[in-house]
Amino acid sequence: DQQVKQNSPSLSVQEGRISILNCDYTNSMFDYFLWYKKYPAEGPTFLISISSIKDKNEDGRFTVFLNKSAKHLSLHIVPSQPGDSAVYFCAASNLSGGSNYKLTFGKGTLLTVNP
Amino acid sequence: SQTIHQWPATLVQPVGSPLSLECTVEGTSNPNLYWYRQAAGRGLQLLFYSVGIGQISSEVPQNLSASRPQDRQFILSSKKLLLSDSGFYLCAWRGDRASPLHFGNGTRLTVT
Numbered sequence: 001d002q003q004v005k006q007n008s009p010s011l012s013v014q015e016g017r018i019s020i021l022n023c024d025y026t027n028s029m030f031d032y033f034l035w036y037k038k039y040p041a042e043g044p045t046f047l048i049s050i051s052s053i054k055d056k057n058e059d060g061r062f063t064v065f066l067n068k069s070a071k072h073l074s075l076h077i078v079p080s081q082p083g084d085s086a087v088y089f090c091a092a093s094n095l096s097g098g099s100n101y102k103l104t105f106g107k108g109t110l111l112t113v114n115p
Numbered sequence: 116s117q118t119i120h121q122w123p124a125t126l127v128q129p130v131g132s133p134l135s136l137e138c139t140v141e142g143t144s145n146p147n148l149y150w151y152r153q154a155a156g157r158g159l160q161l162l163f164y165s166v167g168i169g170q171i172s173s174e175v176p177q178n179l180s181a182s183r184p185q186d187r188q189f190i191l192s193s194k195k196l197l198l199s200d201s202g203f204y205l206c207a208w209r210g211d212r213a214s215p216l217h218f219g220n221g222t223r224l225t226v227t
Contacts, residue, residue, distance in 0.1 A: 004158075034215050043121075043205050043218030044159070051213075089159065095213055101147060102174075103216055105159035 003027045004092050006106035015115050019077040023090030023106055026071065030092040034103065035064060035075045038087045047088075048075070051095075080113045087111070117142035121206045121219030128226055134179075134193040136222050138206030141187065146208040148189040149216060150181055153203040165189060201226045 005024045013019045021035075031052040036044035050057040050064045050073070057064050063076045077084055090106040121138045128134060140146050150162040161174045163181035171181050178197050182190045189206055203223050207216040 006158075032213065036218075041124075041221070041223070043207075043220045046215040046217065049215055091159075101209060102149075102161055102164065103159075104161075105151075107156075107158040 002106075003030075004090055004104050004106040006088075006090055006109050008109050009107070010110040010112070012112045012114060013080050015082055015113055016079045019075075019080045019084065019111055019113065021075040021077075021088050021090075021109050021111065023073050023075075024071060025073075025092050027092070027094070027104075028071070029094045029096075030104075032093045032095045033064070033066060033073050034091045034093075035062075036089040036091060036105075037084075038089060038108070044089055077111075080111075082113045082115050085111060085113050117208070117210075117217070119206060119208055119217060119219040121222060123222060124220065125223045126225070128196050128224065130198055130226055131195045134191070134196050134200070134224070136191040136204055136206075136224075138189045138191075138219055139187055140208045143187070143208070143210055145186060146210060148183060149207040149209070150189065150191050151205040151207060151218075153205065153221075155202070159205065163191070196226045198226050200224065 003026050034049040035047040038044040048059050048062045048064050050066050066073045087108040087110050089108045091103040093103050118141045149164045151159045165183045179193050205221045206219045209216050
């Protein structure tokens with residue numbers, strides 16, 4: 001049972017435009033959400049996170065939106081740059097569930113930003 | 116600052132051979148440690164996590180085992196590799212609660 005879903009395996013955008021990456025989750029106990037970026041042959045790098053008490057968190061060009069009622073979050077990248085081309089993973093956890101902090105990941109979305 | 120080291124970067128092993136992947140973390144104490152695997156076309160699957168020396172929790176029953184002999188050392192092992200063990204193995208650590216996981220650069224394992 002896939003608890004975190006990224007239904008778009010790939011996304012292609014033009015440089016300077018907005019990239020919107022989507023993620024859906026099914027577990028209502030999830031209360032902490034993260035986005036990671038991964039280049040080939042490297043480990044994922046943490047990008048941005050959001051707690052369930054918020055609906056938006058912004059860090060430079062990256063903004064994450066959380067819609068708890070829809071169990072949906074999205075990552076906006078504005079403006080998109082060729083260096084943003086990578087696989088983006090959505091992840092979720094239940095922080096209030098104790099110290100055994102586990103992240104559940106989606107399958108990832110490959111973003112390609114064309115010059 | 117904290118750093119995480121994982122080796123080797125790539126490994127090709129025959130079916131039935133043993134496996135030992137090592138991960139160490141520097142610049143922090145008593146981290147929570149994790150082993151994830153990314154199989155081809157799939158997301159990141161949690162294999163093991165550890166909240167302290169000698170404390171290992173397994174998420175997926177399989178051909179692998181993990182050990183934590185020292186505070187900042189985490190080892191992934193297998194006595195006999197299977198073809199299905201091929202994948203990209205990632206070690207990660209976390210400090211306090213609500214802090215994100217930080218990953219190493221991974222090991223690409225190919226079982227032939």
